[in-house]
Amino acid sequence: MERPRWQPKRPWAHAFHGGEMARLITDFDWSTTALGDIDGWSSTVRTSIEIMLESRHPIMTWWGPEFTFLYNDAFAAPSGAKHPAALGQPGRLVWAEIWPTIGPMLEGVLANGLGTWSDDLLLVIDRRGFKEDTYWTFSYSPIREADGRVIGVFAPANELTSRVLGERRLALLTRLAEISVDARLVDDVLAASARVLAGYPLEVPFGLLYRCEGGGPRLVASAGVADLTTDLPADLTTDLTEPPGAPGKAELAIRPLPDGLVTDRRPAPRRMATTVLRAPGGGRPVGSVMLGVYPRIVLDEEYVAFLRMIAEHIETAVNAARAAEEEQDRITALAELDQAKSAFFSNISHEFRTPLTLISEPAEECLADQAQPLPAAHRDRLKMVARNARRLHRMVNNVLDFTSLEAGRVRTRITAIDIAATTRGLAESFEFAMRRAGLQLVIDVPPIARPVFADPDMWERITLNLLSNALKYTLRGTVRVSLRAHDEHIALSVADTGVGIVASEIPLVFRRFHRAQSSGGRSQEGTGIGLAMVHELVRLHHGSIEVSSTPGVGSTFTVSLPFGAGNAQAEAPPRVSAVGGYLEEALQWIGSSTDQRLPSVQPAMDVGSTGGATVLVVEDNPDMRRFLAQTLSAYWQVSVAGDGREALERVEAHPPDLVLTDVMMPGLDGFGLLRALRAGRRTATTAVVLLSARAGEEAAVEGLDAGADDYLAKPFSSQELIARVRANLELARLRNREAAWRTALIGSIQDGLMVIDGAGSVVEVNDAFGSILGYGPADVPYQRPHPWLPDFPEESAEWRAVTEAVDGSVAGDGLRVTVPLRHRDGRQVWVALAVSPVAGHIHYRLAVCTVRDVTADVFAAQRQAALARLTGHLAPAVGVREVLTVGVTDLSDELAASAAAAVGWSEAGNPLVLAATAGAHPDTARRAALRDRAATGGERPPARLRLERDQRGQVTGVVAEVGSPIRPYTIWLRVQHPVTDEDQARVGLLCDALSQALDRAEVFDMQHTVALTLQRAMLGPVDLPVGCAARYQPAVRPLEVGGDWYDVVELANGNLGLVVGDCVGRGLGAAAVMGQVRSACRALILQEKAPSQVLQALDAFAWQLPGARCTTVFCAVVDPGCGLLRYSSAGHPPGIVVHPDGGHELLTHATSVPLATAPVGDRPESTAALDTGTFLVLYTDGLVERRTESMHVAIQRALDTVVAQRALTPERLVSQVVEAFGAEPGPDDVAVLAYQRMTGDRPMLEATVEASPTELAPLRRSLREWLGRNRMPVDVVNAVVLATSEACANAMEHGSRLDARQTVFITATIGQDAVTMIVADTGSWLEPDRARDVAQNRGRGIMIMKGVMDKIIIDGDARGTTVHLTKRITHVP
């Protein structure tokens, strides 16, 4: 709410209105302060304080040498406990703690009038009972009194503490968050965390990081700690055994520092925050942290929350590292176990051998005993014993063989083998067993002539192992044995139509002790070393083995052996074939196969916390779909879809926790479905498990590459399916919990936040973003071009940089920009954006961008900048017109106005255009001002600005009133665009400043007028003796009066004293001194002293009068009778003497120092002779002092002018001399005095009168008197008086428009037979409408002049008009 600044009826009402501070200021007793009693406050003081009080921005003002402190309501809060006692107190007392910083700034402003600007300045202040780090942006601007004196300091200030703290805290947390990505060990995490903390001593002065293992807490890392002789506080240790706290919430305790903890941080922290780090979900303690509390920041909720977040970040990183450590431990343990297992088997097998032999040998002997045959029943039993003993023996042997092989203890015995015959024989030996098992054995082994060099025993084992393996895992169908010879090797392949091997198992089948986990073969028995042994044997022969398999279709093992080389004649060693053993083993499986049970009944599985989750099954095969649904529905809520497209519809309606999908489907296949799910924002994190008949690593990689969470190859067991689904559900749940936490975190961030993807679309925003720009989370995504761009659809360079920052090309800390955007409601919002590309995301490029509303800051800065600009421009402007011109230009720029003007008001209420920009037509401006008067009824409405609108409501103009209510001016700006509230506020502020400047300008103008009048009064006689003429011209800019003077003293003896002087300084002070010096000088001359004596006496006078020192004077006394000139100069420029014949000299022979500068004895004096008609011209240095010209040259120029113009009257000559320099106004006043020695028979009268009609009668009187004294006839007297009066009246009325500051010069000369009059004015133009009116009268005046005089000549130009009148004297004795 604005209200009129001034109550019109009580313009100087002494109360301030508004809030608390207005009341306090009004009630305060100011009489003892530099400001003095409130009733006596100047308009400057009042206006400054009013501006301060009305601002909602925190503003202080400081006054006088004590810097008496005032502030507004907005500053009361940041003042803390200083408020309200600070009001009216000396700044040094209020702000003692920061006075060393701000004191010199303020002193500087007061002393030099130069403002300051401080950005983000750290000030340690005491406002809440402790020293506190605060950050400020503020400016100090001088407040000038009307006379230009700096009397106070205007200081808008913005506290940025919470922003600075917020940024630093965010930076610290960001760096902590990065740790968990890199560190794999808990100790590393803690050390890295300590390093981060060490970088932020103002946030966390010190940190102690403990790890808890079995033995209790152990200090791992610290930051900022100099000495530590204490353990964790007892209760914190005790805490480790306490029941877990709430999950995910670090319990934080604030406590004093223990005695044994010494930090090297200054200021020393006195408190610390401690917390226990726990395993995920609030589990057992894994560590603890102690964080120092920085003492110069208030420990508020935010700080506590920040410390807690530090602890939580460390906790998260520690737990991640613990998981990694445990994983590593498991791997190490497994490897050790593996080795131990090998050793165990090896050892135990050895130990088995002896007892086995002692079992089997007697058993065999019993059976072989023909002498004492066993009865049939015993025999059968014993056969079983022998068979199993052999079997056990074989297994033990196999283990031992393999461990020997593995240990490299087996030597091959290479002989030449007919590989085809050998292999066929081995295969055929299995024919019976195959047939018994219901399998067809196909032997495709053509003869091979070339022998293969190999160990026959080992080849036998290779072949038999593959055959028995095929038999074991093939329940029906065919086993095919093929042998082929290639160039350098033979290839044996054994292909079956068995259960096959899943892709993930294939790399494992040749590993020792590995047995297929999922397949259903004939037996679960076996040592699991068969294929591993084959692999080792083949390796010993420098061959290779490969397997290809399709689950449910079959497997093919292919062994390649090189033909090799060796002694073809070498004798094959005797050996025992192992065929019998393998066959016996195989027949065992077949015999027991009826007992084998496939896992038709699923074991009850524990699906843990995933129970109740939803699973969508996508499968085109109805049988398979039914099977999957039945299997899974025991544990989860299952829905089904027949293809990808149907699945998407279901997902849209009810997003499941997991999607289990076949890869090969008609329409949208599994991969297509996967892509669609990943592209959707809501479904991007849904778990997806692919099912495929394609086994093998590549297929799995392809699936995972496409973004699948898992890949399951057909066939698979029910248990496997359930286990995989369960695992993925658990993972997804963890992930989603993380996402939910993240959403909550984002929502809780005070700053706006948006996430931009690689295409520049904003895919996520938080509520704060919505409140800043009006575009909330509900409507995401926001595509380019974004709706908040101010110049839609053009993107600003900054904004484009923001949207492009996602590609990660922004280095380091990312991008920080401040850009103007448009709120949904249309207003302009300035936001500071910090963009951080998210590194390493697999599927998308993303950037996270924080958005902070800095509109108020930016606007305040803009206002300050505008104010500073205006103040700068106003500095050299002194008069009202100049101030208005500056104001109009600046306001026009500020609002981008196409035209602007300032209108003042005449007494009669007519608008006068006083300043305008190039585009402004005066009439338009006048009409706008009149409209404004009409609209406001002459009284200003509460709002300072008035907007003009057309019929459609579009803004067409802005009208403001500036100045005081007594003398208002109307500012009019033509704008063709919307004007925002901020624009109005800014322009309002500028108008305030302009009003202040106008107040000063008015005072200046008035003072200047007074000073000029005073100067004229003090300058000296206007009625100069005959032959004398003088001119005084004040300096034009800056408009001040000086200490220049001239004087002509008529002495009783007929001599004339001629003086020109120049006192040091400007303004009224110098003028006052000048008046005294002039009077003293005059008095001395009247005593008929010689010029040198006059100056000597003035010396003594000037020593007494401080301001008179250094005054320069040229003093001359002339005897008009004989023409003798005596002169003396006190440091003054030389006088000029020009004779009628053009001869000339400079009076330089009697020059000494200025008055009262140095003790001088007798001052010098010299003389010059003046002929009749000779000119003496004296002047002050203001005439000849020019920046562009040396004084020497200028004096010569003045001399040349006098020489050239010596035919003129003294009056005209003076004018010419001044004009010769007038084209370039100097910085100083100018006084010029000319004297022409006249002969006695040519009486002359010269007069200078103001252009005022009241001057006419006295002029006529003195003219009549002078003419009478010179015995002129009455008709001549009447004619001359009438004509001269008419000429003067014309000059005054038309030439000078009755402006009293203009003058009219009259020169009358009585010659031998005529009286000659010269009437000259300096007038200029006539207003056109007046011209017609006066033409008649002026014509009549001229008619009269012509009628009574004998000759009349009128010369006129832009600089003035001169009328020459001549009247013949017809002597009537």
Add this chain to the structure above:
Amino acid sequence: MCPEFAATRDPGHGQLVVHGDVDLSTEDDFRDALTAAAASGRPLVVDLTRVTFLGSSGVAALFEHLNGGLEILVAPGSIAQAAIDICGLSRVAVVRMVPDRDRG
């Protein structure tokens, strides 16, 4: 100091008697006096024999009152007479030469 300008109505003859100087500084007063005197409706008689000065501005004021009939009394050889003559007022108004009583 005598007043620079005065205009009085002669009670006997209804004439407007003017004293002092009539110039730029007094022309408004002179004009007002003429207007007031003319308001009586009778022909205007202005006695200028006592003016010490009369310039073109005074003549201009007199020209404005020709309509109702104007008679001017003026001292011969005076400044006023010269101004009236030169400006041609004597050709449109009745001008009577009356010796200046003060000067005799």
